[in-house]
Structures are given as structure tokens and as C-alpha cells.
Amino acid sequence: MTDGPAAPRLRSLAESDLDEVLQLNQRWVPHVGSLRFDSLAELVDLAELAVGAFADGELAGFVVVLGPGAGYASPNYRYFSARHRLFTYVDRIAIAPRAQGTGLGRVLYEGVVDHARGVGSPVVCAEVNLDPPNPGSQAFHERLGFVEVGRQWTYDDTVQVQMLELVL
Numbered sequence: 647m648t649d650g651p652a653a654p655r656l657r658s659l660a661e662s663d664l665d666e667v668l669q670l671n672q673r674w675v676p677h678v679g680s681l682r683f684d685s686l687a688e689l690v691d692l693a694e695l696a697v698g699a700f701a702d703g704e705l706a707g708f709v710v711v712l713g714p715g716a717g718y719a720s721p722n723y724r725y726f727s728a729r730h731r732l733f734t735y736v737d738r739i740a741i742a743p744r745a746q747g748t749g750l751g752r753v754l755y756e757g758v759v760d761h762a763r764g765v766g767s768p769v770v771c772a773e774v775n776l777d778p779p780n781p782g783s784q785a786f787h788e789r790l791g792f793v794e795v796g797r798q799w800t801y802d803d804t805v806q807v808q809m810l811e812l813v814l
């Protein structure tokens with residue numbers, strides 16, 4: 647019997663990963679917001695948790711998570727800041743096309759939930775685009791138990807997002 651591919655190894659993102667992270671992020675615009683190298687580096691600095699999954703030394707996916715009180719101008723982050731004193735906000739998750747549908751998104755979110763529990767946060771928050779649509783991510787979040795708590799138009803009314811929460 648031959649072994650299948652090794653499970654991706656998870657670790658905190660380092661500055662040396664950021665070129666690869668940026669490349670994967672930009673692969674998925676507009677499902678995730680566009681970044682430049684400096685805005686990505688700033689975001690990772692603000693993050694409570696920034697984790698990459700590496701398979702055969704290559705980035706297979708990543709997640710970036712913020713807690714309360716971050717100086718982050720995103721209208722979606724501000725939406726959840728106004729609703730909660732304590733919360734865990736998934737700013738973005740992206741899986742490389744070759745690793746989609748293999749359970750890696752679920753594994754990264756399990757890490758987010760563990761982190762949230764560890765810091766005493768009662769809720770995980772995220773948003774998904776409704777327009778332009780992202781039905782794959784909507785199905786993913788629904789499968790993981792997230793529920794819609796609102797909708798908003800952002801970025802000069804060019805993007806409509808569904809605001810989601812998973813109560814722990």
C-alpha cells in the first residue's frame with residue numbers, strides 16, 4: 647500500500663512567507679480583498695493569529711484572524727467591533743486551488759475556533775461576498791455552522807457582503 651500525500655503542516659506565518667501569501671491572496675480576488683505587500687505585512691502585524699499550511703514546502707492555504715481593539719480600517723471588521731466587546735474575526739482564508747475540497751479550510755477553521763476558545767472569545771465572525779457572488783465560500787461557512795447576522799454594501803457600494811457568526 648502506498649501512502650497518500652502528507653497532511654499539510656501548520657505554522658505561524660513568517661515575514662519570509664509573505665510573497666507566497668500575497669500571490670495566493672491575489673489569486674482569489676475578488677473573493678478576498680486585494681492587498682499589496684505592505685498592506686499584507688501590516689495586516690499580519692495586527693493579527694492575533696496568522697497561520698499557513700504548507701505541503702511539500704509550498705503554501706497550500708492560510709488564514710488571518712484579528713481580535714478586538716485592532717487599528718484596522720476594514721468596514722467589515724468595524725461592523726463586528728460595533729456588535730461585540732470580545733470576538734474573533736476571520737479577515738481572510740484562502741486555499742490553493744490544488745488543495746481545495748480536501749478539508750484544509752475546515753482544519754484551519756478548527757485552529758481558529760481553538761484560538762478563540764483559548765482567548766475566551768465567545769464568537770467567530772467572518773463575511774462572504776454576495777455580490778460578486780462566492781457560493782463556494784457561502785456553502786463552506788454554512789457547513790461549518792455559521793449563520794447570517796446581517797448584510798452590508800461596502801467599498802462605494804461595489805461589494806455586498808453577508809455577515810456571518812459562529813457562536814461558540
Ligand SMILES: CC(C)(COP(=O)(O)OP(=O)(O)OC[C@H]1O[C@@H](n2cnc3c(N)ncnc32)[C@H](O)[C@@H]1OP(=O)(O)O)[C@@H](O)C(=O)NCCC(=O)NCCS
Binds near residue numbers: 745747783789
Ligand atoms: C472557501 C474555502 C476557504 C473552503 O476551503 P476548502 O478547504 O476548499 O473546504 P473544505 O474541504 O475544508 O470543506 C469543508 C466543508 O465545506 C464544504 N464545502 C467547501 N467548499 C464547498 C463548495 N464549493 N460547495 C459546497 N460545499 C463546500 C465541504 O463539502 C466540506 O463539508 P464536509 O466536511 O461535510 O464534506 C476555499 O475553497 C477557498 O479558499 N476559496 C477561495 C477563496 C475564498 O473564497 N475565501 C473565502 C472568502 S470569504
